[in-house]
Amino acid sequence: MAIRRKLFAGLAVVLSGMLSFAVQASADLNMRPGVTETSVEAYDLHMAVIWVMTIIAVVVFGLMFYSIFAHRKSKNPTPATFSHSTTVEIIWTAIPIIILIGLSIPAVKLLVKMESWDKVEPDLEIQVTGHQWKWEYKYLDHDISFFSNLKTPREQIDNLEGKVGETKGENYLLEVDNELVLPANKNVIFHLTSKDVIHSWWVPEIAVKKDAIPGFINSTWTNVPKEGTYRGQCTELCGKDHGFMPVVVKVVSESEFAAYIEKKKAEKVAAEKAAAEAAARSWDMEQLMTLGKETYEAKCAACHMVNGEGMPPTFPALKGSKVATGPVEGHIDIVVNGKAGTAMAAYGAQLSDAEIAAIITYERNAWGNETGDKVQPADIQAFKAGN
Numbered sequence: 001m002a003i004r005r006k007l008f009a010g011l012a013v014v015l016s017g018m019l020s021f022a023v024q025a026s027a028d029l030n031m032r033p034g035v036t037e038t039s040v041e042a043y044d045l046h047m048a049v050i051w052v053m054t055i056i057a058v059v060v061f062g063l064m065f066y067s068i069f070a071h072r073k074s075k076n077p078t079p080a081t082f083s084h085s086t087t088v089e090i091i092w093t094a095i096p097i098i099i100l101i102g103l104s105i106p107a108v109k110l111l112v113k114m115e116s117w118d119k120v121e122p123d124l125e126i127q128v129t130g131h132q133w134k135w136e137y138k139y140l141d142h143d144i145s146f147f148s149n150l151k152t153p154r155e156q157i158d159n160l161e162g163k164v165g166e167t168k169g170e171n172y173l174l175e176v177d178n179e180l181v182l183p184a185n186k187n188v189i190f191h192l193t194s195k196d197v198i199h200s201w202w203v204p205e206i207a208v209k210k211d212a213i214p215g216f217i218n219s220t221w222t223n224v225p226k227e228g229t230y231r232g233q234c235t236e237l238c239g240k241d242h243g244f245m246p247v248v249v250k251v252v253s254e255s256e257f258a259a260y261i262e263k264k265k266a267e268k269v270a271a272e273k274a275a276a277e278a279a280a281r282s283w284d285m286e287q288l289m290t291l292g293k294e295t296y297e298a299k300c301a302a303c304h305m306v307n308g309e310g311m312p313p314t315f316p317a318l319k320g321s322k323v324a325t326g327p328v329e330g331h332i333d334i335v336v337n338g339k340a341g342t343a344m345a346a347y348g349a350q351l352s353d354a355e356i357a358a359i360i361t362y363e364r365n366a367w368g369n370e371t372g373d374k375v376q377p378a379d380i381q382a383f384k385a386g387n
Contacts, residue, residue: 032205035226039207041110049103056099114207117221123186130192130199130212130234131350132343133241137180140191144264147350150244151175154302157244173243174231179250182224183257189221195338196345197239203232203249211236224251239343240314241302271352278354279377285361288374292362295355303343308367314343319367328373331360332383348384353377 033043129136131147138145152173169175182188192201194212202209210220224230232247252260297306304310308319318324323331335356338346347356354377364371 034205034207035228035230036206036222036224038110038114038222039205041113042207045106045110048106052099052103114220117189117219120187120189120221122189122221124183124188126180126188126190128190128192128201128212130194130196130201130238130245131345132196132239133234133245134350135180135201135245135247136195136349137178139261139264142261142265144261144268145349146178146264148176148178148180148248150246151177152244171231174233174246174248176246176248179229179248181250181252181257181260183254184227184251185223185225186254187221187223189219192218192220196343198236199234199238199245200236201232201247202235203230203247205230205232206249208232209235224249227251227253275352275354275377278352279381283354283357283374283376285365285374288358288361289365290358291355292358292360293366295351295359296362296366299347299351300359308363318363318369320369324363324369325371328360328364328375328379329383331364332356332375332380335360336380336383353380353384356380 031043031046033040125140127136127138127140127145129138134150135148136145137148150173152169152171152175156168156172190201190208190210192210192212193216194214196214198214199212200209201212206222206224208220208222210218212218228251230249230251232249234242234245234247236242238245303315304318305315308317308324310317310319316323323334334344336346336348338344347359351359357375357377357380360375361373363369364373364375
């Protein structure tokens with residue numbers, strides 16, 4: 001009797017520990033319920049599966065512990081002679097099948113609901129394009145597009161000299177310079193693709209996760225009822241800076257969204273005017289080198305390094321390279337259009353003509369390249385026009 005009491009006491013401790021872990025996991029390590037109807041349903045289904053697994057574990061380990069105790073050698077020195085039980089085998093085959101069917105029905109219903117974007121009447125359609133390593137958003141209904149880049153300071157990421165031990169921000173690696181703004185309580189359809197490799201756009205609290213594949217369009221949808229800021233990440237291993245392309249979605253009221261769209265349209269007009277003015281004037285070498293250094297260090301140094309020596313073979317050096325010291329047209333082409341099959345992205349739509357001209361001028365005259373070439377914004381404008 002004493003041994004039996006100890007056994008059941010031990011089993012109680014194990015069960016208590018399992019329940020305690022389940023509760024803690026629910027609070028600290030578990031999925032987030034989210035704010036959309038589909039995200040809440042996904043969370044509820046997830047928790048149902050967790051509890052089914054917990055019950056199965058309790059039953060299986062309970063039977064195992066009981067068998068070890070009740071049929072131990074000291075109590076039953078003569079082993080049984082039977083080899084199997086057809087009834088038991090049918091039972092332990094049928095029960096898992098019933099459990100799997102019971103779980104698959106709500107899972108399939110939810111999956112169909114998540115994928116039924118083509119049956120949803122859209123209030124807004126957005127094209128999401130993955131780049132190494134940033135996101136491009138285009139509001140198809142409003143002819144507005146912009147890039148969203150990681151905003152976390154490099155000092156926090158790299159612990160650069162003089163910044164060692166800098167405290168990580170509250171949203172470290174989950175903050176961007178341009179958030180994707182959506183209206184609340186509206187059906188939003190996303191069309192996802194990629195310019196280079198496979199990416200995956202994921203925001204857990206709104207239950208959206210979809211691969212962005214070069215040459216394909218994958219679509220999905222959401223309807224976020226609650227205003228707020230929701231953060232996610234790229235969840236496909238897409239290269240060196242995979243961990244540095246977060247997703248930030250800001251959900252606002254309908255009136256705020258309308259004001260945001262008008263602001264973006266005004267910014268677009270202002271940017272086009274500024275680009276035209278920049279292309280119309282002649283820049284001196286000092287101006288080009290100053291802007292080029294600033295833009296290069298912000299956009300290019302992560303791969304090609306501040307000193308221009310790169311990280312061969314994936315990220316070639318620009319110092320003394322054939323690109324930076326060869327024909328100017330080829331240099332412009334690779335910066336504007338990128339290079340297929342490599343991590344070199346096309347910056348023609350990401351940077352202004354003045355920034356591109358300044359970067360090229362800087363690369364051709366920094367680190368001892370000293371070509372003396374001076375590229376003007378008008379040269380970039382003419383190249384894009386095919387002249």
